[in-house]
Amino acid sequence: xxxDTIKQGTERTPNRAMLRAVGFTDTDFNKxxxxxxxxxxxxxxxxxxxxxxxxxxxxALRSAGTMPQVFGTITVSDGISMGxxxxxxxxxSREVIADSIExxxxxxCFDGILAIGGCDKNMPGALIAMARMNIxxxxxxxxxxxPGHHNGRDLTVVSAFEAVGQFSAKKIDEKELLEVxxxxxxxxxxxxxxxxxxxxxxxxxxLGLSLMHSSTMAAEDEEKSESTSASARVLTExxxxxxxxxxxxxxxAFENAIAVVNAIGGSTNAVLHLLAIARAxxxxxxxxxxxxxxARVPVLCDLKPSGxxxxxxxxxxxxxxxxxxxxxxxxxxxxxxxxxxxxxVAEVLASVxxxxxxxxxxxxxxxxxxxxxxxxxxxxxxxxxxxxxAKITGVKTSKITGPARVFDSEEDCLRAILAxxxxxxxxxxxxxxxxxxxxxxxxxxxxxxxxxxxGLGDAVGLITDGRxxxxxxGMVVGHVSPEAAVGGTIALVKEGDxxxxxxxxxxxxxxxxxxxxxxxxxxxxxxxxxxxSGVLAKYAKxxxxxxxxxxxxxxx
Numbered sequence: 001x002x003x004d005t006i007k008q009g010t011e012r013t014p015n016r017a018m019l020r021a022v023g024f025t026d027t028d029f030n031k032x033x034x035x036x037x038x039x040x041x042x043x044x045x046x047x048x049x050x051x052x053x054x055x056x057x058x059x060a061l062r063s064a065g066t067m068p069q070v071f072g073t074i075t076v077s078d079g080i081s082m083g084x085x086x087x088x089x090x091x092x093s094r095e096v097i098a099d100s101i102e103x104x105x106x107x108x109c110f111d112g113i114l115a116i117g118g119c120d121k122n123m124p125g126a127l128i129a130m131a132r133m134n135i136x137x138x139x140x141x142x143x144x145x146x147p148g149h150h151n152g153r154d155l156t157v158v159s160a161f162e163a164v165g166q167f168s169a170k171k172i173d174e175k176e177l178l179e180v181x182x183x184x185x186x187x188x189x190x191x192x193x194x195x196x197x198x199x200x201x202x203x204x205x206x207l208g209l210s211l212m213h214s215s216t217m218a219a220e221d222e223e224k225s226e227s228t229s230a231s232a233r234v235l236t237e238x239x240x241x242x243x244x245x246x247x248x249x250x251x252x253a254f255e256n257a258i259a260v261v262n263a264i265g266g267s268t269n270a271v272l273h274l275l276a277i278a279r280a281x282x283x284x285x286x287x288x289x290x291x292x293x294x295a296r297v298p299v300l301c302d303l304k305p306s307g308x309x310x311x312x313x314x315x316x317x318x319x320x321x322x323x324x325x326x327x328x329x330x331x332x333x334x335x336x337x338x339x340x341x342x343x344x345v346a347e348v349l350a351s352v353x354x355x356x357x358x359x360x361x362x363x364x365x366x367x368x369x370x371x372x373x374x375x376x377x378x379x380x381x382x383x384x385x386x387x388x389x390a391k392i393t394g395v396k397t398s399k400i401t402g403p404a405r406v407f408d409s410e411e412d413c414l415r416a417i418l419a420x421x422x423x424x425x426x427x428x429x430x431x432x433x434x435x436x437x438x439x440x441x442x443x444x445x446x447x448x449x450x451x452x453x454x455g456l457g458d459a460v461g462l463i464t465d466g467r468x469x470x471x472x473x474g475m476v477v478g479h480v481s482p483e484a485a486v487g488g489t490i491a492l493v494k495e496g497d498x499x500x501x502x503x504x505x506x507x508x509x510x511x512x513x514x515x516x517x518x519x520x521x522x523x524x525x526x527x528x529x530x531x532x533s534g535v536l537a538k539y540a541k542x543x544x545x546x547x548x549x550x551x552x553x554x555x556x
Contacts, residue, residue, distance in 0.1 A: 013451045022354050024067065028261030032111035032239045033309060034061050034232075037126065039117040039142070039192055041511040044077030046118035046197060049188040049219045051140045053116050053228045055139065060232035061114070066239070069108065069230075071102045071326030075119045078443065079157050082469065088440030090121060091467070092275070095552050097125025102132050110135065112239040114190055114232060118190050118219070118535045120144030123200040126271035127209065131280035132244045136238040137245050138231045138340050139210045141201040143219030144311040145189030149292040150179055153159015154310055156192045157212060158469070161445055162183040168418045180419035193304030195469060198311045199266035200273060204322045206260040207277075208248045208339035212348050216315035242340055245385035249281040251333035255326075256345065258290055259332050262297040262374030263323050266315070268389045268468050268478055269443075271376060275549030286388045287378050287547055291506070297332055299393055300364050306473040307370070309362045318352070319342065325352040326366055348518045367489060379477055381508040382517065383463065383489045383499070386481035386547040392503035395475050396458040401500040401511070402427045409433065410466070417450045424459035427499040431464030431490045432527065434483025435550040439531065445469035448476055461510065465490050465546070477508060481547040485526065492520040 016029060037055055041052040058427040074096055081087040097117075105537050112135055115126035123139065148155035163180040164173045172180075192198035201215035211231055215226045233485040237243075255276060261270045271290055273441055278285035300323055304310050328331040328349060335346030353423030356363040375393035392398065395553055402425040407413035412432050428447070435441045444466055451457055457474040465483035468476060489510055493499070498511040508543055512518070531537040542552040 004439045028067050032066045034066045034068045035105050035110040035113045036068050037073050038070050039073050039075050039122045041075050043120050045188050047075050048188040050116050056225045056228045057114050057232045060229040064233050064236035066236055073097050078120050083446035086440040088438050091441045094121040094125045097458045098128035101129035112136040112235050114138050116140045120196040127277045128280040128538050134244050134246045138235040139204050140228050140231050141215055143189050143217050143224045144190045146185045147219050147310045148183040148193050150183040155184045157184050162453040165450035169454040175384050192310045196267040196269040199270050202320045205258040206257040207253050216311050216319040218312050246281050248338050251283050253337045254278050254285055256333050258293045259297045259327055262294050264301045265299050265303050270531040271389050277552050291378040298369035299371040299375045300369050302370055313362045317360040322356050325349045379506050379508040382427030383508045383510045384480045388477045389479040390477040398503040400461045404429050404497040404499050408493045414447045427461040429493050430464040431484035435543040436540045437483050437485030439536050441467050443467045443469040448472045479546040481545050
């Protein structure tokens with residue numbers, strides 16, 4: 001164990017003196033030192049409850065015979081920054097979180113790390129750090145928010161965004177808009193549908209670096225605190241047995257996670273984040289692997305944003321373990337993968353029923369899936385030779401060809417939608433919002449929700465080199481690569497060009513001649529970045545294509 005360096009010899013006496021000042025006694029220097037990376041913050045409901053979980057983890061770690069050392073790591077609120085300049089920092093925060101956990105853990109020679117996170121980037125950020133450091137580690141998810149209620153329906157934060165579109169389309173009045181906003185987010189926890197936070201917590205459970213059943217618990221329920229204590233005890237054993245993240249994060253484990261994300265109808269952001277985590281774990285993974293798995297995995301769960309139910313409903317119905325057991329029994333999951341408990345996936349799932357309970361409708365029986373194939377499709381064509389990501393289930397029209405409505409920023413597009421300037425049959429293009437071009441690859445929840453609210457969700461297409469919120473649905477295609485800022489084809493689209501999106505043929509095509517395309521490419525000039533210093537400028541210089549996970553250490 002790495003803390004041996006502070007246990008032996010007088011050469012480490014200064015270190016021991018410093019540790020005495022924070023509570024170590026003579027007998028504590030022989031104990032494993034466990035870092036507790038605490039993402040607590042009051043700037044978002046996702047993370048507001050994490051301090052209490054950190055306290056539970058610290059108590060359990062101390063009782064298990066270790067010396068816990070807590071430190072803070074950052075978060076930003078995607079939901080609060082959505083649609084603003086601040087959203088450019090969201091994906092950037094994934095790298096900052098990973099770097100900060102790695103920096104503190106390695107500088108202090110921790111023997112293990114327990115990371116607690118809530119908002120979207122907390123989870124991939126923590127997993128990237130765990131994979132890089134390869135010391136025993138466990139992730140504790142802060143938990144999902146409970147649904148809001150208004151007029152007999154469950155609400156999530158996306159309900160508020162969609163209400164803005166409904167109000168602009170004069171479908172609801174200002175009073176109703178205010179009531180939806182008041183009731184959408186009733187307390188602590190991450191956004192309540194199968195959006196990005198709950199998708200990534202589920203993926204980490206499937207990967208084996210968090211405890212079974214833990215990824216869908218409500219933030220405010222006691223079982224979340226109890227699961228945190230259990231996670232601390234499991235980590236202590238992992239330190240003693242030297243169960244390392246890269247032993248868990250194998251190629252098979254990533255295939256398990258991709259299968260689960262498809263089966264639960266998870267966020268498109270899972271593609272970006274799993275690619276980045278796999279790179280940190282030295283596991284070869286490409287976007288084409290997502291397509292291969294999608295083709296054979298059914299969608300089993302009827303969850304928001306495109307479905308009926310929220311994550312707390314999913315938890316009551318059996319959650320991720322129930323879905324994993326069904327996939328395992330039908331040959332779509334690798335049961336021999338190791339988990340942080342020291343057990344295999346098959347061993348952990350041994351007591352889970354083969355089929356979901358009949359008194360619920362959230363998880364479908366195997367013979368009656370919501371859709372026969374997964375929903376996260378990889379589209380290619382002259383608009384996206386490196387690929388693009390789309391949710392292709394739950395849309396009434398699987399193909400569209402229409403005139404391009406071109407916008408060089410999210411704000412310009414949103415103004416056009418709210419002004420009623422978008423018509424049925426249009427294909428919206430939002431560009432220069434990619435990893436380099438944004439920079440930061442903003443999520444387009446504001447315009448996509450406005451489209452849904454205006455009643456155009458099944459009538460228009462939207463493509464972007466930016467991302468989508470996990471709350472987005474409809475005929476939308478993101479992560480278009482190469483992005484506009486590096487001269488990708490999306491930068492060459494002109495207003496009125498005909499664009500074809502075909503979810504059946506997995507095609508994304510700009511319908512102009514190769515000669516015209518070549519002429520436009522020769523005439524294109526890269527725009528000058530608005531950011532010449534600070535974190536966004538550094539990020540833009542380092543970040544790779546979204547098709548590679550938008551990582552910042554690709555060429556180092």
